[in-house]
Each structure stands twice: as structure tokens, then as C-alpha cells.
Amino acid sequence: MSSYAKRLMWPVLVLVALIVINVSVTGFDFIVPHVNDGRLSGAFVNILRRSAPLLLIALGMTLVIATKGIDLSVGAVYAIGAAIACQMIIDAPDQSAAGLIFSAIALALVVTAVIGAWNGTMVAYFGIQPIVATLILMIAGRGIAQLVTGGQIPKVEDSSPFTQLGRGELFTVPLPIVIAVLMLVALALLTRRTALGMLLESVGGNPEASRLAGIRAKGITVLVYLVCGLCAGLAGLIGAANLGSADANNGGLWIELDAILAVVIGGTALLGGRFYLLGTAIGVVIIGTLEDTIINVGLSSQWQFTAKAIVVFVVALLQSPEFRGWILKPFKRRPAAPAPAKEVAAK
Amino acid sequence: MSTQTLTERPARSTLFDGVTRYIPIGATVALLLVLYLGGIASFPKFDSPQVVAKLFIDNAPLLIIAVGMTFVILSGGIDLSVGSVMAFSTMCCAWLTVDAGLSAPLVVGLVLAFGTLWGLGIGAVIHYFNVQPFIATLVGLFLFRGLTLQISDTDVSMRDIQFFHWGMEHLVEVGKIRTGGFWLPNLSFVAFAVVIVAFVVLHYTRFGRGVYAVGGSEQSALLMGLPVARTKIGVYAVSGFCAALAGVMAAMGTKSANPLANVGAELDAIAAVVIGGTLLTGGAGFVLGTVAGVMVWGLLNTLIAFQGDLSSWWARIAMGVLLLAFILLQRVLARSGEKRRT
Amino acid sequence: GGGGDDSGDGGGDGLVIGFAQVGAESAWRTANSASIQAAAEAAGHELKFVDAQQEQEKQIAAVRDFITQQVDAIVLAPVVETGWTDVLQEAADAEIPVILADRGVEAADEDLYVTRLGSDFAEEGRKAGAWAAETFADDADGTKILELQGTTGSAPANDRKSGFFEVLDAEGLNYEIVDSQSGNFTAEEGKAVMETFITTHGLDGIDLLYAHNDEMGLGAIQAIEEAGKVPGQDIQIIIVDGSKAGFQAGVDGKVNYIVECNPAFGDQLMDVVESVVNGDEVEKFTPVEEGVFDATQFEAELPNRQF
Amino acid sequence: MSDDPIVQMTGIRKDFTGVRALDGVDFTLRPGEIHAVMGENGAGKSTLIKVLTGVHHPDAGEILLDGRPVRFHSPGAAQAAGISTVYQEVNLTDNLSVAENLFAGREPRLGPFINFRAMRRKAKALLDDIGIDLNVAAPLSSYSIAMQQLVAIARAVDIEAKVLILDEPTSSLDRDEVAVLLGVMRRLAENGTAMVFISHFLDQVYEICDRMTVLRNGQLVGEWATADLPENALIGHMLGREAATLEQIERTAAAHHVEDEAPLVQATGLGRKGSIAPYDLEVRRGEVVGLAGLLGSGRTETVRLIAGADRADSGSLVFDGEATGFHNPRTASARGIAYCPENRKTEGLVGDLTVAENMILAMQASRGWARSIPVARRDKLVAEFIEKLDIRPANPDMPVKNLSGGNQQKVLLARWMLIEPKLLILDEPTRGIDVGAKADIQKLVAELSADGMSVLFVSAELDEVTRLSDRIAVLRDRELIAVLEAEADMTTEKIVDTIVAGGHGNE
Numbered sequence A: 001m002s003s004y005a006k007r008l009m010w011p012v013l014v015l016v017a018l019i020v021i022n023v024s025v026t027g028f029d030f031i032v033p034h035v036n037d038g039r040l041s042g043a044f045v046n047i048l049r050r051s052a053p054l055l056l057i058a059l060g061m062t063l064v065i066a067t068k069g070i071d072l073s074v075g076a077v078y079a080i081g082a083a084i085a086c087q088m089i090i091d092a093p094d095q096s097a098a099g100l101i102f103s104a105i106a107l108a109l110v111v112t113a114v115i116g117a118w119n120g121t122m123v124a125y126f127g128i129q130p131i132v133a134t135l136i137l138m139i140a141g142r143g144i145a146q147l148v149t150g151g152q153i154p155k156v157e158d159s160s161p162f163t164q165l166g167r168g169e170l171f172t173v174p175l176p177i178v179i180a181v182l183m184l185v186a187l188a189l190l191t192r193r194t195a196l197g198m199l200l201e202s203v204g205g206n207p208e209a210s211r212l213a214g215i216r217a218k219g220i221t222v223l224v225y226l227v228c229g230l231c232a233g234l235a236g237l238i239g240a241a242n243l244g245s246a247d248a249n250n251g252g253l254w255i256e257l258d259a260i261l262a263v264v265i266g267g268t269a270l271l272g273g274r275f276y277l278l279g280t281a282i283g284v285v286i287i288g289t290l291e292d293t294i295i296n297v298g299l300s301s302q303w304q305f306t307a308k309a310i311v312v313f314v315v316a317l318l319q320s321p322e323f324r325g326w327i328l329k330p331f332k333r334r335p336a337a338p339a340p341a342k343e344v345a346a347k
Numbered sequence B: 001m002s003t004q005t006l007t008e009r010p011a012r013s014t015l016f017d018g019v020t021r022y023i024p025i026g027a028t029v030a031l032l033l034v035l036y037l038g039g040i041a042s043f044p045k046f047d048s049p050q051v052v053a054k055l056f057i058d059n060a061p062l063l064i065i066a067v068g069m070t071f072v073i074l075s076g077g078i079d080l081s082v083g084s085v086m087a088f089s090t091m092c093c094a095w096l097t098v099d100a101g102l103s104a105p106l107v108v109g110l111v112l113a114f115g116t117l118w119g120l121g122i123g124a125v126i127h128y129f130n131v132q133p134f135i136a137t138l139v140g141l142f143l144f145r146g147l148t149l150q151i152s153d154t155d156v157s158m159r160d161i162q163f164f165h166w167g168m169e170h171l172v173e174v175g176k177i178r179t180g181g182f183w184l185p186n187l188s189f190v191a192f193a194v195v196i197v198a199f200v201v202l203h204y205t206r207f208g209r210g211v212y213a214v215g216g217s218e219q220s221a222l223l224m225g226l227p228v229a230r231t232k233i234g235v236y237a238v239s240g241f242c243a244a245l246a247g248v249m250a251a252m253g254t255k256s257a258n259p260l261a262n263v264g265a266e267l268d269a270i271a272a273v274v275i276g277g278t279l280l281t282g283g284a285g286f287v288l289g290t291v292a293g294v295m296v297w298g299l300l301n302t303l304i305a306f307q308g309d310l311s312s313w314w315a316r317i318a319m320g321v322l323l324l325a326f327i328l329l330q331r332v333l334a335r336s337g338e339k340r341r342t
Numbered sequence C: 001g002g003g004g005d006d007s008g009d010g011g012g013d014g015l016v017i018g019f020a021q022v023g024a025e026s027a028w029r030t031a032n033s034a035s036i037q038a039a040a041e042a043a044g045h046e047l048k049f050v051d052a053q054q055e056q057e058k059q060i061a062a063v064r065d066f067i068t069q070q071v072d073a074i075v076l077a078p079v080v081e082t083g084w085t086d087v088l089q090e091a092a093d094a095e096i097p098v099i100l101a102d103r104g105v106e107a108a109d110e111d112l113y114v115t116r117l118g119s120d121f122a123e124e125g126r127k128a129g130a131w132a133a134e135t136f137a138d139d140a141d142g143t144k145i146l147e148l149q150g151t152t153g154s155a156p157a158n159d160r161k162s163g164f165f166e167v168l169d170a171e172g173l174n175y176e177i178v179d180s181q182s183g184n185f186t187a188e189e190g191k192a193v194m195e196t197f198i199t200t201h202g203l204d205g206i207d208l209l210y211a212h213n214d215e216m217g218l219g220a221i222q223a224i225e226e227a228g229k230v231p232g233q234d235i236q237i238i239i240v241d242g243s244k245a246g247f248q249a250g251v252d253g254k255v256n257y258i259v260e261c262n263p264a265f266g267d268q269l270m271d272v273v274e275s276v277v278n279g280d281e282v283e284k285f286t287p288v289e290e291g292v293f294d295a296t297q298f299e300a301e302l303p304n305r306q307f
Numbered sequence D: 001m002s003d004d005p006i007v008q009m010t011g012i013r014k015d016f017t018g019v020r021a022l023d024g025v026d027f028t029l030r031p032g033e034i035h036a037v038m039g040e041n042g043a044g045k046s047t048l049i050k051v052l053t054g055v056h057h058p059d060a061g062e063i064l065l066d067g068r069p070v071r072f073h074s075p076g077a078a079q080a081a082g083i084s085t086v087y088q089e090v091n092l093t094d095n096l097s098v099a100e101n102l103f104a105g106r107e108p109r110l111g112p113f114i115n116f117r118a119m120r121r122k123a124k125a126l127l128d129d130i131g132i133d134l135n136v137a138a139p140l141s142s143y144s145i146a147m148q149q150l151v152a153i154a155r156a157v158d159i160e161a162k163v164l165i166l167d168e169p170t171s172s173l174d175r176d177e178v179a180v181l182l183g184v185m186r187r188l189a190e191n192g193t194a195m196v197f198i199s200h201f202l203d204q205v206y207e208i209c210d211r212m213t214v215l216r217n218g219q220l221v222g223e224w225a226t227a228d229l230p231e232n233a234l235i236g237h238m239l240g241r242e243a244a245t246l247e248q249i250e251r252t253a254a255a256h257h258v259e260d261e262a263p264l265v266q267a268t269g270l271g272r273k274g275s276i277a278p279y280d281l282e283v284r285r286g287e288v289v290g291l292a293g294l295l296g297s298g299r300t301e302t303v304r305l306i307a308g309a310d311r312a313d314s315g316s317l318v319f320d321g322e323a324t325g326f327h328n329p330r331t332a333s334a335r336g337i338a339y340c341p342e343n344r345k346t347e348g349l350v351g352d353l354t355v356a357e358n359m360i361l362a363m364q365a366s367r368g369w370a371r372s373i374p375v376a377r378r379d380k381l382v383a384e385f386i387e388k389l390d391i392r393p394a395n396p397d398m399p400v401k402n403l404s405g406g407n408q409q410k411v412l413l414a415r416w417m418l419i420e421p422k423l424l425i426l427d428e429p430t431r432g433i434d435v436g437a438k439a440d441i442q443k444l445v446a447e448l449s450a451d452g453m454s455v456l457f458v459s460a461e462l463d464e465v466t467r468l469s470d471r472i473a474v475l476r477d478r479e480l481i482a483v484l485e486a487e488a489d490m491t492t493e494k495i496v497d498t499i500v501a502g503g504h505g506n507e
């Protein structure tokens, strides 16, 4: 657990720093939420609400990465989920029928889960490199989404309860946040209360050894990609509900990069093995906050990328023991704390 | 001491073994041919030599960054910054010559130097600070896209700088396209040169073999006393240089700089490399495979252009399906030579 | 054009036309593609359609493919203005006429294409500016403006911005840009950016929101509503494009002014192409008919919207 | 040869997170001597080597090379300074060819370019020289771990260094290669090369070494001339207790397996093309069957078929009364077959997981992911086996990759003993295990079989096989050539004869 805490320390520090910056320019109501007409709002709550889809995707991505894999198709799957639901709803005469909403959501989730499973199968059973296997759907996926919407942007009536998925609230807490957090808890329990987490890390750490130990490596791999697809689909639904429309082309564009970024900021290595769901969550909030910070401190939109680069760089360096040691060398002269072990001595 | 000598034949018969290493690339090339012949069968004018020539005109920059990417991936790393570095280089070419009025050759020199230095820098960060390549280079992806947009958020023309006209001058011109001729500009040959140099370096120099060794097992390479640091930093320098060079080639290709150019080029490059049979985990692959990968990439696009009646979405789906078919076939062919034990 | 014969199933005198489209990045764009494909179909021409996914390289490649195929005419919707010289020259060498659709190319390349048919983004910006200038002419305390830009660096974003403020300055309107950020032409980011505007600047005192396209505008409208304000009244809103959804919002009183950017010029385009191939004289620039609509006209116009 | 030392290490301390691996250790190496570093698993031998050669950096102490203080920042630097090393785990890049591995970093060149022909020629010569004959152009990965170890040795020897360090080079070799190796070492010694030799085979140590330095728990016990330190005194120093328990596992086993009932394993014509010729083999309940053979004779291949690690393409397998063709290890372990592979690094352990996790991996796998083992139960089991196998440090939450080689091996054993299989397949289980632990493990195997568990036992150490087995299957050139009943008068010589004779005439 302490190692866990150590992992999370640096991302948390960066997050705090970002928040402080914002508070110092926009005052405390950046962070303190206030309730107006029965729903929490305020800058930070908005950030969390907007980050919900990214969080969902990043969580799925964390599991995939734990198996030494990667999923580039999440952005496209996001679009597909959104497209299916919205199209089905606007095609119906009464856009508010509960039955319709549920079947639309169900259909979207089933399809995206199937897509995820397909990715998993390509990786586990056909032995195709994850990046290629998922690249295929990254390319074709948006095509499929556009096919569903016929290239248009289906707009769901604001009156349709479907939009509640993105705009509604539960006990004043915006639904997207609730859903994302529930997913976080669910996955945490699923992986840590059962042995799934350990088996994942084992498969990611040494596939052959895992096979010889009798682990159902392939089954697990497929399962993980399936979950990732499902998360992406759910994210798409929330995004679409929030806007009341599905943009097949731009919905979740490049979100795969942000998701992977969040995962790594959260301390999970792309080489597979140990994974940290909570860290991922923090990574997501950092990214979300960052985008607001840029606007709040009044940088022009040209600055967005540059600022993002700087923050990512800082987090990456802070997380590196070697860097910290190098920076702190002048300060600690006492031969106390044993230096951390390095497998591949980097000197 | 014992007189008997121990023989152990390798797990797979020697002859076959020599071949297996070439199976992925062999499969790629074979399928590439199939793709091409298929095109000829189904479209008029597809047999025009220009169809092939074009692959090396439009994809020259992609080919160059893909070659750089091959070095990085072989060493077990990855470089996401190439797309942005490329765009940034192009923009610098325009900015420094058109606005700042420096002499073009000087600017090109500066840009190439910059690319290499960036590679060295980020390589050092990756190696000495153990930062994951994905993240370190992702920084480059954001940073240089940002800087490019800050230099100019509109496209800039370099048409008046004579120097940049060199790239598109037809070095080879055989007949007219109408009459089944074809042509190739200088920059295609720059790309070829890059490929050849890369091939020689990877296969016939210590640095090149070191790249494979580090990709095979960094820990072992280190314990074998190989210069791991130099190798790891070197590959990123190579990739950075290639990205900058590709940027210059792009500048010559269009004589204009566009701040939003090459978004996602890094993925195209990675795809090309991996389609070419290089393992993302490092240690196995060929730069010639990368060439094949790039050609596949270009050929698929050409096929779709010739088909021409596909809506945006069907075009994308078709691309995906073709790619899928390709990967699966390649896999099936390669499976036969799979290693039994690791 | 010599290539007429190998137009395969193009039908007797049907032409083979290559069309290098920008992409499918917006409803406007897909409507535009649809319109052109339909028109070609109707006119019995064979259209070679390529979606370049907003990348100039892909468009250039497509044009080269058209040249290799020796089509009768090439229609190009350039994603950026510069960098076309070589490929246009190649087309000229192959004696294939090039018609620009929608966006233009730099002046220096003028003699490399036959004609341009399309919208003038700067003009659209000016139209929007003109309305703003007169609407807020007598706004004493200065007009506070929020702007939602299109994709940073893209031609429409740049021109719609410059055109707009060009007029405001010309009219000497006393205004202040409270904030201006890119929403990448998408509802998603339009809404996100607006939310942040609201939390940072609040909405009180803000007079005008200028959105470079429908989708961003609609996204912003939601943000405004969720912040408990009334779009169209508490804050006036100008959007460019004029999709169904946009006009619907207008009818609901959430939008005050719509500058049309008309994607449905397929038939117009086919006429131009035919006359070009037949070697008739054509204007260098044929503007697409585009209107501007204010609150009084939304109701009436809504039914005529194709996208 | 008591001229001034080549290497002088004084007061070396090395801390790893949680462990003090070395604590004020002194070590002296003189020219032309062969110097053994002895100690239990986890005593700090490999760490001492790694500190000397710049893999790890000492937290205290100093290192003199030829009297000059040095501190290598990387193994490369150490190599350049004339220290050539074979590390404990095979550390080569198996994606490259044998020749490239032999010459990596020092390839023969023409101008700037590598001269592959010359390289292959030299490689061939080099291998002939130490008496092995491989296809030097083939990727290293296609050879057995033993061969890889020999290649590593050849590489180190060929780097003509003034100091040669060998960390458990013989752990997977059998007598002939060992003989070859020792011969090579003698030759080098005569040419004045100083050597450090680490091994858990006392006979080898006594055969070749001039002096030894003994470590225990990271501390220096002392340095002796081999002549002055009788074997059990040495063992006493290593274990810190008296060398009582060793050498006394008389095989009562042969008694207790029941003849009449059907055998647990009945393989008929089981084989796999290009890997192992079809063979018949039966294992009765409570019986220990040893597999003997030279390197690459196909012992591992043989057992992998039964374990379902590889797919047999001919023959049939009856296990526990049912005909079964195991398609994968999972079904096999579900039926009660445990396979402990020979290469712990690549096929055995998951380095990032903790000791505890690695131990329960197989058991957990058999339960499926949904039913995780109750924490209490798990802790109890883990603690029990850490204690039973004396794994050090006894910290279940340490990443297994940080354990010493021998301790890693024990963790792997624990994983499979934990699931109490009907058939336990051990491929080179005592590789890299110290004398004390080795005896413990052999006793354990004896006990297990006494309790009715059948064991398939592969080992390069013939006497180990002879001592433990009820019957011995002898392999040669990937063919099972004979199965010998281990009567009381069974000797390693008999086995060797069988191998040489090609098994014919026998049985």
C-alpha cells in the first residue's frame, strides 16, 4: 500500500499545483462547488463532469495496458456507441419512450462490447500485435459510426430522458460523475477483490510463464479488451447524452492519446504488469483541469498544446526516481536512505 | 578432459531457421504484389507505371519518418513526436526563409540539426531518467504542434524561395503519363538514399546490431557490456533527424507550411513499420519491411481513389477491411514459421 | 477532354470527374459531398470521390491519382490555400482542367485552375460583423463579445474571424473581446469552452456570442441554458452555416442571426464542370448563392434546409 | 603466487530496498589464481560480483584494480578495464545469432562495417575450442538454456581479460561440459588470468579453486586456501550450523510403490516431430522416475509433452486411468499434473509479482479468477513454504525478481508443491540451489513420493538422479533409449555407459 501511495504522490502534487494556480486566478469558487437548482455546479465540478468519459475510457485502457496491450480504437468505439444510441432514438416516433431509451443504450453497449471482444480475439487468438489489431478499428470505426448516422449529426430532442445520462444528476451530483466513479469502484473491486487483478498482472508480466502456470491467458485478454470496449461505448453514450447529439467524426477524437496519457501519468507502465486504477483517475483529472487552466490564465488556444506538453513533462520527470535523485544529489549528503534498486542500472 | 564434442542442432532445422526470420517481410512483399495485381485486374490505367512511382512521390516524407521509427521500434522504444517535429520543421523552413530572410541552405542545416538535438535530448531523458518513451515523446507531439501554431496559425507559402523548388524537379522522366510514362522527383531519391543508409547501418555496423541487441533485452545488452546509453539515445537522434528531414522534404513537396500538417503521421509511420513485420516489442524486423509497409499503406489509398465511388465512411471501412485482410493473411503465412519455445 | 472513352460505365457522353473533398469533418461537409455526388449521378457523370480527412497530403495524392486515371476534369476543395502549385501544374501538363470548389488557393496559382465555385468565408465574417455593428450600434458601455473560433489554423476560422472584426473596426463599434477560444468546430468542445467562459467570466454584461459554426453554437447554447441563462435574450448569438438544427434553434428563439454557408451547390458545380470541359468561357470565381437570416426569417426558411 | 592483488575490495556495503545484501565485505583476488566465492542462496555472491563490475554501485567501501581505485559506471566500463563476466542468469540477447552474441560489441570489421564471414569463422573456431558445435548463424533462442550458458562462457573467455568472473556457470551443464570448462579455466590460469568462480557444486570448487571466500547473510565469514578448509568445515561456515543433515537421503523409496495397480502415467508412442522421437514411458503411483541424458538429449521435450506444455503429434497418453491428450498446461494441472520448467527466468516466474503471488499463481489459476484464495489461507500456505524451503529473505511481499537466483528457484518449486499434484514434474529443480537447500529439496522429493505422489525428475546431475529415482529413463539425441530399474547397485557410471552404448543390449 505504501508503494501505492508513493506512486500516487507525484501526480497528486501536480494536480494540487494546477488547482492552486486556478484558485489564485479565479478565486476559491473554482474549487468549492455550489448548488443551483438542485445540481452541483462550479468550475471544478464541471471539469469532473467533462472528464467522466475520459475516465471511463482510461479505466478500460488501464486494464488493457496491464496485459502489455494497448487499444487505439477507443475513440472510434466512443463514436460508434454515441452514433448507435442517438440514431436509434431519433429514428423513433416518440423520443421519450423509456423502452426505446433502454434498448438504445443496451444496443450501443452490446455492440461496443462485441467490438472490444473482437479486438481481444485478434490479439489473444490470432496473435496480432495489439497496436495493429486495434489500429484497424481505429480506422474503420469512425467509418462505421458515420455509416450509422449517414454522415449527419443526429440531434436528440432536449426533452428526451436520454440526455439525462449526460445532464442529469443524482442527489445533486451530476450523473456522468456518478457513473464514472461507480465504474472505478466496480473495476477496483472486480480486480482487487477477485484474483483477476493478479492474473492480469501475471499475464502482462510474463505470458509464457502464466500459460505454463495454467492461467487462461487468452480468455482473460479477451475479457479485458471487452471491458475496454464497453467503457468506451459507455463514455460515448455519456458524451452524446451531454450534447444530445452524436458527431461520428469528431466525437472522442484523439481521446485514445489522452487516455493512455492518463494511465501512464497514473503510474502504470506501458510494459504491462502492475496497474493503478486510482492513479489513472488522478491522471484524468489532471488532464481535465489542465485544459481549463489554460483558458483561466488567459492563454490563447495556440498555447493549449505547449502547456499540456510542459505539464506532462513535469509529471513524467517527477515520477522518475533517477531524476529526483539527480536533482536532489546536491542536497542530500548523508549516506542514509538506501538508493532504490535498479534492475537495469541507468547511469 | 573429455574428448567428445556436444552437438545441438537448433530447435528448428537450420535451413528453415534462416528463412523464418524473413517470413514476415516475405509475406508482406508477396501480399503487396497480390494487392497490386488485384488493382491492375480491376481498374483501367492501374497498370500505369506512375501508380508505382506515385507511391514514392506522395509517401517520400512518410517513408523517411518510418525509417527513423524503425530504429526506435527495433530498440524497443517508440517515438510519437515525429509528426509534430515534421510539421514544426516545415514551418521553420518557411518562417526562417520567408519571414526572417535567412538563406535556405542554412535554414535546412539548422532544422536538421534541431531535429537531431531534440532526439538526443529526449533520448537522454528516456535513458537516464527512465521515463517511458511513450510519454517522453508524447511531450514532443504536443510541444512542437503548439510551437508550430505559435509561429503561424495559417499556412505559409515558400514559392519564392528557389531552393525549395529542387525537391519536386523531375530527376527521372520517362514519356508522358498519357502515354504510359512516369516521372520521379528528387525527393523520392532522397527517401531511397535514407532507406539504403538505414539498411547498411542497421545490418552492417556495431551501432545497428546494438539496436537489435538492446531491443532483444536491454538488461542483457547492458550486462554484455554494450554501449546501451549511446544506442538508446542514438536511435531517438536518428528518428529526430529523419523527422526533420521529412519536414524539409514536405516543405519541398508543397513549397508551403501548414500548421495542421501531419497530424497523426506518427501513427501512419508506426503502422507502416509494424505492417512491415517489425515487432513493436523490439529486436526483430527489417527496414526493408518498413518500405513494404509504406507501399502497402499508399497502395491501399490508391486503390480506394481508383474505386472512387465510396462515400467517406465506406472508404474508411474499406481501408480497415483491406488492412485487416492483409494483417490476417500475413499472420497466417508467418505462423508457419513461428518459434515453438521462448 | 481526351479521357472520355475510358470512363467505363460513365454512360455515353458522361464525363469522368475526380473530386478531392476535404473530409467529412462536419455535417456541412457531408451535406456538401452528398449534394455533389447526387448532382453528378443526376447529370450522368462518373464521380471519383476521395475523402482526404483534412490532410493536404492526401488531397495531393488523390489529385495525382486522378491524373494517372486521366479523368476529364478534377474538382478540388483545397484544405489549405498554399502548396498546390506543383500538383496543379501536373494536371495542366496532363491537360486536365481543375475546378476549385468551396475554398480557394493562393492568388499566385490563379492561372493553374479554370474557375472557383464556393463560399467566401471572409465575406461570411463581414456579414456577421455588419449585423453586429448595427445591432449594437447604440450600446453605450461597449459591446462585450465572446468568440468560439473554428479549428485553429483552418481557413474558415481565420477568415470568419478576420472578416468579422474587420467590419466592427470599420464601423467603429466600441467593443471588447472578452474571450476567444477554439472549439474545433465541434459541439463537444463548443460546449466545454463555453462552460469555462461562464465560470471564468460569468455571463452578466456579455452582449454577443459569435460562433464560427452551428455545432459549436449549439453546444454553447446548452452550456448557457445549463448555467440558468436564456440564450438569445441574456446574450445574443450569431452562428455561421445554417443547418436544420441551427435554424430550429433560431425558431426556438435561441439564436439571433444566422449567416448561411451553403453546401448544396452540386448542380451549380456540374454546370460549371460541363461548360469547362466543353471549353466555354467561365468566370474565374462563381459565388454560391448564400443568404443571411434574422429572427423574422427563421420560421419561413426552416423547411428549405437540406442538412 | 602471492604478488600484489589484481582486485581488492574493502568494506563493501550494498543496500537494496529492505535488504542489506552486502555488509562490509572484503575480497581479494590475486593474479593467476582461481578464487571461489561461497555461500548459501542469498548470501550476496552475485551482488558482490555486480558491485565489482559496475552493475550496482556500492553504498560504501572501495574497489582497487591493480592498486588503483576504480568505480565502474557500467559493465561495459568494467569490461573495458579488463574484467570479463558471466553473470548468474544467462544474459545474452536470444534474438541475435549465436555468432553475434559471441562478438556483440567487438565484431570483426572491415572499415566501419561488420565482417560477418570473419565473425562466423571466428565463432566456429571459438566454439570448437571449448568443444561445442552449433550452427553459429542460428538465433540463440533456438538452443537450450544449457547451450546458451556455454555460449555465454565462450564469449567471456574470448574477451581476453585479466580477470574472468564466472557466476554459477555450471548450474545447467553436465559432467562433460563441466570437464571442458574446468580445462579451459586451468589453461587461462596458467596464462595468468585471475578468475572468480561461483558454484554450489563443492566437488567442482575443490577440484579447481586455489582459495575461497565465504559469505553468509551478506557478511564476510573468511578467506581460506582450499587446502586448509575441509568440505564440511566449509559447509559449516556457509550454513552457520553444523553440516549434519547432508548426504543422508538413503532411498527407501524403492520399497513403497505398489506394483499391481495401473500406472498413473502411461505414455505410448508419445512424440513430437522435430523435438522428441515417440517414446513409451510409465510412471507408477508414488514412484520417482528420473530422466538422464546429455544436454539437448530431449529431457525437457519429453516431459513437456506429458505436461501439455507442447502438443504431442503422435502417440497416446493415459493419465490416472483416463486417456488424455493434454492440449495445454491448464487442463494438465487441472488433472493434477504440475510442471516446474527448467528456465525460471523466461518460463517460470513473473518478476514483478511478489514472492507470495508467484507461489499461489498455479493454485489460483486452477480455481479460476473469480474465487480468489482467502487471504488467511494464502498467508498461511505461503508462510509454510517459505519456512519449509527456507526462502530468504522471508518476506512474502518482495518482488520475486529481487530474490537471489537460488531463492527464486525455491519460489518456483513452492508454486507447484502448493497444489499437491498427483504427478510432479521437476525439470532441473536444483539448478543454482545451495548445498543445504539441495539436500532439503531432495529430502522433500523423497517424502512426497513416500506420501504417494509420483515425480518425474530431470536433472543434469546424474548422481542426484541416481540417488532419488526408482527408475531412470535414459535419453540420447532426442530419443528415449532405455529405462533402467534403480536397484541398490545403480551407479552413475551405468547410466553413462547406457548413454554411450546408445542403450542397445540394455533391457
Ligand SMILES: Nc1ncnc2c1ncn2[C@@H]1O[C@H](COP(=O)(O)OP(=O)(O)OP(=O)(O)O)[C@@H](O)[C@H]1O
Binding pocket: A341, A342, A343, D016, D017, D019, D020, D021, D039, D040, D041, D042, D043, D044, D045, D046, D047, D048, D088, D392, D393, D401, D402, D403, D404, D405, D406, D407, D432, D434
Ligand atoms: N535488485 C535487488 N533488489 C533488492 N534486493 C536484491 C536485489 N538483488 C539482490 N537482492 C537481495 O540481495 C541478497 C543477495 O542476493 P544475491 O543474488 O547476491 O545472492 P547469491 O549469493 O547470488 O545467491 P544465489 O546463490 O542464490 O545466487 C538477496 O537477499 C537478494 O534478495
Ligand SMILES: Nc1ncnc2c1ncn2[C@@H]1O[C@H](COP(=O)(O)OP(=O)(O)OP(=O)(O)O)[C@@H](O)[C@H]1O
Binding pocket: B008, B009, B010, B011, B012, B013, D142, D143, D144, D145, D146, D147, D172, D273, D274, D275, D276, D293, D294, D295, D296, D297, D298, D299, D300, D301, D302, D342, D460
Ligand atoms: N527438432 C529439433 N531439432 C534440433 N534441435 C532440437 C530440436 N528440438 C529441440 N532441439 C534442441 O535440443 C534441445 C533439447 O531440448 P532440451 O533442452 O529439453 O534437452 P535437455 O536434455 O532438456 O537439455 P537441458 O539439459 O538443457 O534441459 C532443445 O533445447 C533445442 O535446443
Ligand SMILES: [Mg+2]
Binding pocket: D045, D046, D047, D088, D167, D404, D405, D406
Ligand atoms: Mg547468485
Ligand SMILES: [Mg+2]
Binding pocket: D144, D299, D300, D301, D342, D427
Ligand atoms: Mg531441459
